[in-house]
Amino acid sequence: MRPIITAQEATKRLLVLFPRTAFDAVMSSPLAGAAVAALIYVDAVADDPDNLFWARPSMVTWMSEVMREQARDEDRLAWRQEAAKSAKALSGLLQSWGVPDAPGYADNSRETLRDETFRKWREHGALRERLDLPKTSGAGRWSMEPHFADLFNPSLSESDVEVAAAAWRETHLSPAAKLRVRFALEGEQANHSVTVILPGGAGTRTLEVGRASLILKGVIEDWAPARLENPYVVSVSEPGDKLFTADAKLLAHLGVTIYVSSLLPDALIADVTDTAVDFWFVEAVNTDGEINEARKRDFLAWAEQQSIDPARCRFLTAFSSRNDPAARKRLKDLAEGSYAYFADEPGHELAWYAIPSRSEPGLA
Template sequence: MTWPAMLPWNEIHARLPEIFPEGSANREHSIWEIAAKTIFVMLYAGAVEGAGRWIRPDQVTRMTEEQAGQTGEEARDAWAAVSVRPGKADVPGRWYAVNTRESIRDDTIRYALIQNGAVIERAGLATTSPAGRYALQGEFAALLAPDMDEVTFVAKAAAWREKHLNAGALARIAIVRKGAAGGGAFQLVTFPNGETRRMAAGPSADLSKAVIEGFAPRFLERPGVIALSESGNKVVARDDELAKAIGLTIPADKSLPDIVLVDLGPQHPLLIFVEVVHTDGPVNDARKTALLHIAEGAGFAPQHVAFVTAYLDRASQAFRKTVSGLAWGSYAWFASEPDKLVLFGARPQRIEGG
């Protein structure tokens, strides 16, 4: 067989964030050190699509730094044979403890690298079989060629994603990248009634635009924008006539959230308070209580008020940092997956599939 050229695991680690950019499914487990070392072991053992070689997760735990430095074909072939032999003999300097093999198998291989198209699984192998079952997808392995310059690598990584990731995954990556990058001096936001407003460009404006142009038409029957603010509590738009028509008094202080929407479709209008996490933080219990007081003062009963915290992506640090504080009875919405809405609700009567 032709053995694949070796790239040190730390250099593999450095390439993974470019291959799996922000927005990639289970990105955290696709780019962490364990993923890099798992990929290294597959290369080391020659487990690449078409080669007829496969590895088991426990082989990753048995690799050592000393062994990893022995990159000759004979050393690699010998290790690949020895590392699958049964036995409980200790391996001095092993990368990971024996009991981490399940985590490597599930968190890194199954739910990250396979999901993102980087690893393939051997077909027709019984679940209980001790034989190796995982290998690198061929074109993914080619991205790890040691003699590739950075410009070529970036271009090939982009081409690989376009070919091997599904349309939904590519769209999510594109949305997250656009939201992170921003662009221009201002952002033009189009309201449901066709009017436009300008906001200072930045992540907050991008997310506010996504809420008004993406969330509102998807989840509201007849959406309207009562108020829109941006970083620094600068009011971008206030529709006092619309607010007056539904009996809402808009405070002149900082008590309002980033966006106040209304749905005029139901018999009784629905008031929606939206916080954009780039500014004042999520809708937590204290924030929800304060906003309910504003709504109740305008004659809106709690059942006619909704609370939404908008994030760029559910894999983002912002969501992971704040999810534990989101108020029960509120929603989380992600611009990268605009058709989905997460409810932090009370216990359901029963669990339903689908």
């Protein structure tokens, strides 16, 4: 049987494997770490397809670190045998060992494991589900894939885990998931200035170090060329009164005058077409600063001062990820008629707008 690992160490490794800015927290929570430790303890690993043991979520909730101290193979086999029967049978075994039968988690934690953690692990190829059982069956149906279990060998050093986790993600994650991880890790390790390639062959711009700059880079390099017909970056604002503006000729053509003291978004992007010019006010949010109703009103007031038609103003709040705490905290505050973009999912966009009444003309 594979060497056992503590729930705490398993959780630590899950956080390396599934960064929380890229993946749902249920994939690397303490409960998820307990699940890894329990599945390995009972040897629910698909090393031998012809002799598989399928675990059930209750084996995770019933397991405790004190129980896991019974580390001999025969003890582990006895534990899983009794746990496969019932909680009462397991309690009898623990009493014979003189081990407290206090479970590690409440019984209702099984639902989180079954419906969230195990499901998401399975989607990423980490877990195997037995499909020949009715959904109502209480029999075990979960087993770890060997390549996933390999990441939790206690002999691996911290650097070994990082290398193995990166290799595992490269082999088993979808292209979209790999992109989310890459962005998350770049944000965590960002210690150099960020170079942004402006659309339309307008050159490059160097932004200060930080996650917000990486988010803005995604907006300018990925979102704008894909979303807009003919984008021009009019201005980029940074802390410390740093302000980049487009060339004077373009500003004069757009009828816009920009000063450092102006109320400006992180980026102002113009979509210049043959028939109209739309102005996109963009905020890159690392913690706060979303375009809420008050911010939207301020931008519209500035636009009117520039003789920009409010009907040609558009609003985009950009986050690093849907999993990012800033997004979970601030999405609810977005202004009506605005959009949200996530740098780790560049092919998508969210819109928040009022549904027109069916009584309006053309909707009957």
